[in-house]
Amino acid sequence: MSLLSFAASKVGVFKRILEKWKLFRFNRMIRKNWPVYYRLGPRFEFVSEDLLKLKVRFPFNHKTKGYNGLHFGGAIYAFVDPLYVYSISENLGPEYLVLDTKAEIDFLKASNQDLIIKTEVSSEDIKSIQEECSAKKKTTRIYFLEVLDPSGQKIAIVKKTIYIRKLNPSFPITSRL
Known part of the structure; x- marks a missing residue:
């Protein structure tokens, strides 16, 4: 060598x-x-430098198990819930308010294995959000997430509606992570 x-x-x-x-x-x-993440135990396996791409693993354990011995649906939703809001908020900055206004989850298959989610927001989407908020002060975006098991089979599909608003300078949000 x-x-x-x-x-x-x-x-x-x-x-x-x-x-x-x-x-x-x-x-x-x-x-x-995030107390939910503390309690349920998901782990980020990949985080891009700009926080636009995330890969998270959700364990199957006694905290996430439902009555039938499979993943509890509410725990799956709690695991998915903050990901897009976090990515978009961190990229837009404190002058924008980003809220999750609506979510739909379709459970396709029951599982008793770890689950994986990959999220991705494009930098072009962030730019178009900024442009639209400059023109109209607010916008909404719809994102789809696939919850997968380790073999790549779809367990659930989540549709999230995210509301983004440019804040008035006299009303800044200071309590970020």
């Missing part, structure tokens, strides 16, 4: 350790500020 390849492998190891440390700190911050 040459010295150059040894140094390159060390850089890769340190990069992976740094990424894991960032995820650990992010998970800790989320659990501290």
Whole structure:
């Protein structure tokens, strides 16, 4: 093994350790500020630098088990609920109010395995939200989420309606995470 390849492998190891440390700190911050995530135990497995892409794993355990020994639907919804609001809020900043106004969940299959969700908001969508809010002060967006089991089968489909409003400068929201 040459010295150059040894140094390159060390850089890769340190990069992976740094990424894991960032995820650990992010998970800790989320659990501290979102009681539902503290109680149910989901883990963020991937978080992009701009927070527009998230991958979260939801465990099957005694806290998420329903009466029939399968995932409790309310726990699945609580797991899905804050993801888009968080991503959009963090990208728009404190001068915007982002609220979840409506949600529909269709359960397709029962499961007793860990569940996975991947969310993605495009940077073009963030720009169009800013432009629309500049023109009309408010907008709504509809997003769809697929709740998957580890083999990739759909467990549920969630349709979320997100309300976004540009705030009056005299009414800033200061209590962010």
